[in-house]
Amino acid sequence: MSRARSTLLAGLLMVAPAFSWAQQASSSAADGQKDPVLKAMLDELDRSKQQLQLQGFEKPYFIEYRIDDVAEYEANAGYGALVREHELHRRIVRVTVRAGSYKMDSSGERREGSLQIATVDDDPIALRYALWAATDAAYKDALGNYTAKQAALKSVQTPPQADDFSQEKPVVSIAPLAQAELDRAAWKQRIIDATGLYRSDDSVKSFAAEIETSEGSIQSRSRTVYLVNSEGTIVRKSTVEYRAEFAAQAQAADGMRLERSYGVSGLTPADLGPAEKFHNGVLHVLTGLHELRNAPVMSDEYHGPVLFAGNASARTFDELFAHAVAGHRPELGSTARTVGPFASSYKTRVLPDFMKVVDDPGIATFNGKPLLGAYQVDDEGVPAQSVTLVDDGKLLSYLTGREPIRDFPSSNGHARAATAQPANPQIGVLHVEASETSSEDDLVKRLVAMGKDQGLEFVYVVETIGGADRPRTLYRIKVADASRELIRGAQLDDVDLRLLRSGILAAGNDPYVFNTFGDIPTTVIAPSVLFDDVTVKRAEQRNEKLPYYPPPD
Amino acid sequence: MLRNPCLLSSALLLATVAASAQTQSSSLLNAMNAELSRATSDLGKDAKDGQQPPYYLSYYAHEVYSVSITAQQGALIGSDNTHSRVVDVVVRVGDAKLDNTHGDHRTSAITTVPLPLADDEKAIQRSLWWATNTGYGKALQSYLQVKTDTEVRAKEEDTSPDFSTDSAQSASAQPVVAPNVDRQAWSQRLRTLSNIFRAYPHVYSNFVMLNVRDETGYFVSSEGARVVDPHQSARVVVFASTRAADGMDLFRAETFEAKTDATLASQKEMEAGIKRLAASLEELRNAPVTEPFDGPALLSGRAAAVFFHEVLGHRLEGQRQRGDEEGQTFTKDIGKPILPSFLSVADDPTLSTFDGTYLSGYYGYDDEGQRAQKVNLIQDGVLKTFLMSRLPIASFANSNGHGRAQIGRMPTGRQGNLIVTSTKTVPESRLRAMLIDEAKKQNKPYGLYFEDISSGFAVTTRNAPQAFQVIPLVVYRVYTDGRPDELVRGVSIVGTPQAALNRILATGDRREVFNGECGAESGTIPVSAVAPAMLVSEIETQRQQQGVARPPILPPPTAMKSGEVQQ
DSSP: OHHHHHHHHHHHHHHHGGGGGHSSSSHHHHHHHHHHHHHHHHHHHHHHHOOOOOOOOOOEEEOOHHHEEEEEEEEEEEEEEEEEEEEEEEEEEEEEOOBOOOOSBOOOSSSSOOEEESSSSOHHHHHHHHHHHHHHHHHHHHHHHHHHHHHHHTOOOOOOOOSSOOOOOEEEOOOOOOOEEEHHHHHHHHHHHHHHHHHTTTTTGGGGGGEEEEEEEEEEEEEEEEETTSOOEEEEEEEEEEEEEEEEEOOOOOOOOOEEEEEEEEEEGGGGHHHHHHHHHHHHHHHHHHHHHOOOOOOOSSSEEEEHHHHHHHHHIIIIITTTBBBBOTTTTTOOSSTTTTTTOSSSSSOTTTTTEEEEEOOOOEEEEEETTOOBBBBOOOBOOOOOEEETEEOOBBOOOOOOOBBOSSSSSOOOTTTTTTOOEESSSSEEEEEEEEOOOHHHHHHHHHHTHHHHHHHHEEEESTTTOEEEEEEEEHHHHHOOEEBEEEEEESSHHHHHOOEEEEEESSEEEEEEEESSOEEEEEOOEEEEEEEEEEEOOOOOOOOOSOOOO | OOSOOOHHHHHHHHHHHHHHHHHHHHHHHHHHHHHHHHHHTTSSSSSGGGGOOOOOEEEEEEEEEEEEEEEEEEEEEEEEEEEEEEEEEEEEEEESSSSSSGGGGGGGEEEEEEOOSSSHHHHHHHHHHHHHHHHHHHHHHHHHHHHHHHSSSOOOOOOOSOOOOOOOOOOOOOOOOOOOOHHHHHHHHHHHHHHHGOOOTTEEEEEEEEEEEEEEEEEEEEEEEEEEEEEEEEEEEEEEEEEOOOOOOEEEEEEESSGGGGGGOOOOHHHHHHHHHHHHEEEEEESSSSSOEEEEEEEEEHHHHHHOOOHTTGGGGGGOOOTTOOOOTTTTTSSBBBOOOTTEEEEEEESSEEEEEEEEEEOBTTSSSSSSOEEEEETTTOOOOOBBBSOOOOTBBBBOOOOOOOTSSSSOOSSEEEEEEEESSSOHHHHHHHHHHHHTTTOOOOEEEEEEEEOOOOOOOSOOOOOEEEEEEEEEEEETTSOOOOOEBBBEEEEEEHHHHEEEEEEEEEEEEEEEEEEEEEEEEEEEEEEEEHHHEEEEEEOOOOOOOOOOOOOHHHHHTTTTTOO
């Protein structure tokens, strides 16, 4: 047993009582029978377990029924008026059938699982009908895949490095049903107001003509996952997430397209904050856009130290690091442990030795901020565990679901599924920590000092970032007098895993919480980081024509 | 909208709603007019960088209210209610002879954006400004390309202009308001209807769906058009499928249409329709598989309607006669007979009903703001004209009110209500006797009766074979020796369209309506076809390709419940 796994178990035992929601979830199978959806699933599962067999073929050894119940609400506004209001409620059945055994089964690269749209009424027969139809298709596919896989195995020399499916203790966890509690009327008005500020607010309306688009949205999304399997797992989990966003576009005089946005998200409507906060956030964006429009363009290519503030740092870890630590089974015949950039990095250094990375979906808040990536049980019905991925800079573990990889025979509760999709190992709450930290002031001082040493005229600070190479707010600091200036039209280069491994000089003491709202909500918590050598250059982008005629009043 | 129990106050309520809708529509129109006039006077004013002003600009705003509820196996799977406003901005640069839409650049003229739902002229106008800007940029770029392309390529076969000269229309009807659909009552109706399928254990997938769509089109153009055109429709769609023991998938669909949900067929009629549909699938499942056949056939009115829509209607769309990629089946046939002389075909979108049946292809104005017109396409078998949008072709320079598109697409000539008329009619019983006689004459043991046909899609481009796609769903063998008719499955038609059309011997004396949704380059639009039953001297059929998947292993939970024996 690996060291990682024993820490996980210890972690789980210690953390469990601290959950407020853990106390709410029931672990009684009888409570499962009280839920009409789970009851229909269990009834149909029982019938499939007993009777599903095609003559001359094996019965399935594992059947999983999952129903994703998704209720979404979204309102959009533009230029100070409501543009769209939309509500949707759907249930989708996903059935997974495995033929063979835990050691070797039908799973592989081929299509797995089968989908049906199910009723949003709690009608037991209609629910079972959808499950029945999906089960039939999934079982037939599994039989075909199993035969194909047996044949494929004969064509490779290297046997599989791990079992096909891990054995896990069945879990019964029935969480209360969550429902969105958004004050729709109030939030609709907030986004209407926000998108109209460009023409109504005295502090910004002097440059109203510069604003080309002004769009806002408010969203609530609740998802209830019902999960039962032939091993006895019965899970119901239910979460709601909320998000409000604003984005505006303008063009600089040279045609460069500029965009700024502001968003708040959370697990309760209160997490989105009061109206005033959103209002001010939007004003800040509009002012920022105006400033950016008049900011100088990135000119010469720059190679040197760059400070990534918390937002930029967390996004960089999310984009580069999060997928690399997920343990995916390699293709048949491969000797690799997993796929991706960290396939052969086990027990080697992937970050500087003063850094540690833990994924712990069990933390629901951090410094008072809600963490969207938190969950209690994963989408294969395995309890979420805290996994120390990196310690002293070394990669110690991977995030796993129930498809094992070499040295990691069990799931650590990180199989996560988008609606209607299969579950795959993913981060929940990825926490990047440093054992030595500095204040922001000290980091900036160090940055400037490095610039001086290297004989540079300027050094750069990336405040916020769009993608891995696209800074949204970039400042250059004059080495001579430490003055700051906003820059537009820049692009980053050489921001990669090698940079994370050997280019981080220092980390800040200001961990930033970066929540991703969506089908698989995730959180990355990371401090600001000072990189020794990053390229900043002029962005390769087309400068489009300015508007052909002025906007109306 | 609230439902009011008191008749008088409900009338008052309607009046206030209508009044507010009126102001709303006028604010939308005001904003559209204001921006249209600003854009026409400002764009290309300085003529710098080759930025010439657009010679045509139109705004077509669609205010759409829709309700959609779907049930399956006696329970709802979705219930949606939407209100949207979307505008299609069309910008043409160059001149009517040659503009940015030339050849395959047609889509360069259209830009589609959502519009504010609220009565906020400033926000509406700013949205229009942004879309106009985007559209004008696209049009300029495309026009430059068109000019270059035209200079380097050989002279085109069809040298007609890119845009017709047609008069701008004006019309102001009362805009629609949000439909007053009792969603709860309908949910229950649909549950009950879909629940019928539970009694038919081999009908594996099925749904019953209500769609109510009430919309108002607001069309303004730089030519002075000002059209406010409301349109209402309600539809219940039933779809069901089964799988035969040998793996052949079989499906059928039934639809009910009306102007409003309140005037749709009664629950009783729908129940009867669904029972017939489900029973026919159970029957089809056990029917023998067809053998290749080449002989006489009888098409029911409904089947003939689908057949004419697919085989003939699509080939009479004006734009199919122009362009190197088009099939141009009938381009050189104006004034020539293309059907037996006892048949005439018109497309008449101005009809909202036919013998009391609602017609889906009804509209007042087309999607280029032209008034809908009845067009006599074929008279006494002779081809007279085509279905025209404002895209001229060599033989016809003007629109005849058939420029249609779904929101976001450039309109092309499309069908509305295609109506087939015959002067050689006999009672349907007589038609059946004629089928048997014809089979005897050809020494065939039987003729085929096509009761139901589903439309596939018509392929009319030059690269694809000129074969039509119609999928026969319910076909019987009608024996010459007096044996009872025999249902067969897996029939697929082979052959070329003109051939089949010229082999029509006689028609029935009663016409049937087919209402459907038709998809083509300009998107999916509602259409109808009306035709009598037809006797065809020769249709060649073969066995359709079929799936290999087995029928379900376990019986459905519905069958278990009703004590159905397991397979």
